[in-house]
Amino acid sequence: MTVPPEKDAYGQMMLATLHGEDNVLEIVERDDGFINASVMGPKLYLAPFRRWPAHHRRAMRLVRGRVLDVGAGGGRVSLHLQERGHDVVALDNSPGAIDVCRRRGARDARLLDFADIDESLGTFDTIVLLGNNFGVFGSPTRAKRLLRKLRRLTSDDARIVAESRDVSSRGGADAPWHVAYRERNVERGRLPGQLRIRIRFRNIIGPWFDYPMVSPGQMREILDGTGWHLERTIDSDDTYVAVIEKTSAT
Amino acid sequence: MTVPPEKDAYGQMMLATLHGEDNVLEIVERDDGFINASVMGPKLYLAPFRRWPAHHRRAMRLVRGRVLDVGAGGGRVSLHLQERGHDVVALDNSPGAIDVCRRRGARDARLLDFADIDESLGTFDTIVLLGNNFGVFGSPTRAKRLLRKLRRLTSDDARIVAESRDVSSRGGADAPWHVAYRERNVERGRLPGQLRIRIRFRNIIGPWFDYPMVSPGQMREILDGTGWHLERTIDSDDTYVAVIEKTSAT
Numbered sequence: 001m002t003v004p005p006e007k008d009a010y011g012q013m014m015l016a017t018l019h020g021e022d023n024v025l026e027i028v029e030r031d032d033g034f035i036n037a038s039v040m041g042p043k044l045y046l047a048p049f050r051r052w053p054a055h056h057r058r059a060m061r062l063v064r065g066r067v068l069d070v071g072a073g074g075g076r077v078s079l080h081l082q083e084r085g086h087d088v089v090a091l092d093n094s095p096g097a098i099d100v101c102r103r104r105g106a107r108d109a110r111l112l113d114f115a116d117i118d119e120s121l122g123t124f125d126t127i128v129l130l131g132n133n134f135g136v137f138g139s140p141t142r143a144k145r146l147l148r149k150l151r152r153l154t155s156d157d158a159r160i161v162a163e164s165r166d167v168s169s170r171g172g173a174d175a176p177w178h179v180a181y182r183e184r185n186v187e188r189g190r191l192p193g194q195l196r197i198r199i200r201f202r203n204i205i206g207p208w209f210d211y212p213m214v215s216p217g218q219m220r221e222i223l224d225g226t227g228w229h230l231e232r233t234i235d236s237d238d239t240y241v242a243v244i245e246k247t248s249a250t
Numbered sequence: 251m252t253v254p255p256e257k258d259a260y261g262q263m264m265l266a267t268l269h270g271e272d273n274v275l276e277i278v279e280r281d282d283g284f285i286n287a288s289v290m291g292p293k294l295y296l297a298p299f300r301r302w303p304a305h306h307r308r309a310m311r312l313v314r315g316r317v318l319d320v321g322a323g324g325g326r327v328s329l330h331l332q333e334r335g336h337d338v339v340a341l342d343n344s345p346g347a348i349d350v351c352r353r354r355g356a357r358d359a360r361l362l363d364f365a366d367i368d369e370s371l372g373t374f375d376t377i378v379l380l381g382n383n384f385g386v387f388g389s390p391t392r393a394k395r396l397l398r399k400l401r402r403l404t405s406d407d408a409r410i411v412a413e414s415r416d417v418s419s420r421g422g423a424d425a426p427w428h429v430a431y432r433e434r435n436v437e438r439g440r441l442p443g444q445l446r447i448r449i450r451f452r453n454i455i456g457p458w459f460d461y462p463m464v465s466p467g468q469m470r471e472i473l474d475g476t477g478w479h480l481e482r483t484i485d486s487d488d489t490y491v492a493v494i495e496k497t498s499a500t
Contacts, residue, residue: 025287027277034453037275037287177453203284203427 001113002093009199009206011096014074016201017042018100031196031208032181044131045074046104052076055236056130059161060084062243065125070114071133075101081128082107089121115146123153127160132239134164135211140191140222143212147226151246160228160244166215167193170238191218216240251363252343259449259456261346264324266451267292268350281446281458282431294381295324296354302326305486306380310334312411312493315375320364321383325351331378332357339371365396373403377410382489384414385461390441390472393462397476401496410478410494416465417443420488441468466490 003011017024026041049057060077063086069078072090078101081088090101090109101109110121114136127150129136137143150160167173167182182192193213199206214222219242220230227247234241253261267274276291299307310327313336319328322340328351331338340351340359351359360371364386377400379386387393400410422428432442443463449456464472469492470480477497484491 027285027287030453032453033450033455035277035450036452037277039289175452181453200283200285202286202425203280203282203431205283 002111003095003207005095007204007207008094008096009201009204011094011099012204013042013199013201014045014094014100015096017046017074018103027200029198029200030181032177032184034177034181045076047076049080053236055234055239055241058234059130059163059241062159062161063126063128064159065155066123067126067128068117068121068124070127070129071131071136072101072106072109073097073131075104075106075109077128077130078106078109079104089124091117115142117149117153119153121153123155125155125158127154127158127162129160129162130241132163132165132211132213134162134219134242135195135213137212137222138210139194139212143222144226147223147228151227154246156246158246161241162244163239163241164219165193165213165239167213168215216242252361253345253457255345257454257457258344258346259451259454261344261349262454263292263449263451264295264344264350265346267296267324268353277450278447279450280431282434284427284431295326297326299330303486305484305489305491308484309380309411309413309491312409313376313378314409315405316373317376317378318367318371318374320377320379321381321386322351322356322359323347323381325354325356325359327378327380328356328359329354341367365392367399367403369403371403373405375405375408377404377408377412379410379412380491382413382415382461382463384412384469384492385445385463387462388460389444389462393472394476397473397478401477404496406496408496411491412494413489413491414469415443415463415489417463418465466492
């Protein structure tokens, strides 16, 4: 499902950033009441390649052929890969984000939920999910279903380049409010880092959505049986970019 | 009523700031869902006199005698006035804020709701409510009751030095989300700037409270019949400090 315009807090935040408004913050609320705001988020979403974190720049070397940029946000990945000559489809479920992608020059930006992609988009060689966007796969069940579908929509030597983080070892992991949240998730049969969050901007309250953060081990379990495997990781202090490749049919 | 420790978002924010934590934000949520976060708030609450806004420094010249500092927060006003030789009582309904005031050296800091002050605190010559803290008076009805009580607890030539802002003319007043909020308040028989807000910090959600912002005209109506009158104002770009004095008994 795409986000209805009246709930599109993320998209309105991106538009305000594009319009050069001062001090635009990304406010993220978790379903236990934890809330945080970041000045850096909106800036990174529109940043040119040279301002990206090093592991994001490195991840771009792994991109080949036709690209699907999932959770495209402000379009930075799509725009960079377009410039490098790739055929790119930018995908987002936020109408405002897709608006921003188009205004900035993305040639093919689609307002669509990742779960609703199909053959009409064509075949891809690389699927990119940077910025913790492995979370866009959603719950493990949804992720497995989507990964199987992605096998059909990709070439034989396709790659998924997806960022996530191990919530048990990241900075601040020991804070009691984070420990309690992970324990609460496990009690409910969820992954410890299976965030349920929403974005807030001005008086717009975004819809709740599942956005799991997984360790490499947890990612392997999600990939198991889907026809994809974790080939290697590019690590940063806080997160890692997973390079996921197709497992040969046996 | 004072804030229960488990809901003391404001106090925990002040303590985190005192402990030198990075990027502590003051997140304020309004009852229409509007939300904002400020980096400046927590810093100002602990700022030394030389870093205060000019109109706050000017307001200090109007202070005389024994002082009640209402909504003392991080104690900056109390500490400054103590240094200048005043006998000061710092008052706050946040246990964490009072803790911070004491740790920073406030000699007499009381955890007490402004509405619950009584003769046991002694008599004051100046009541200070800086930083939009005229809002601590609460709704106009509550404010009138408190102002009458304050007549009894103050000397004959006492002053109230209280900051507020005219929400219809401040920066950003024309934004549709602020216009809609003021209209909604008026429809409900409230002052247009009668904010209902709560503070959030990490996973702590503060209690809702009324925090009116009033124009000088609206302030005069609140003062009418209470034995206090608006003598003059010290204006800044965004707010004003009201100098309120006792009206001679007729």
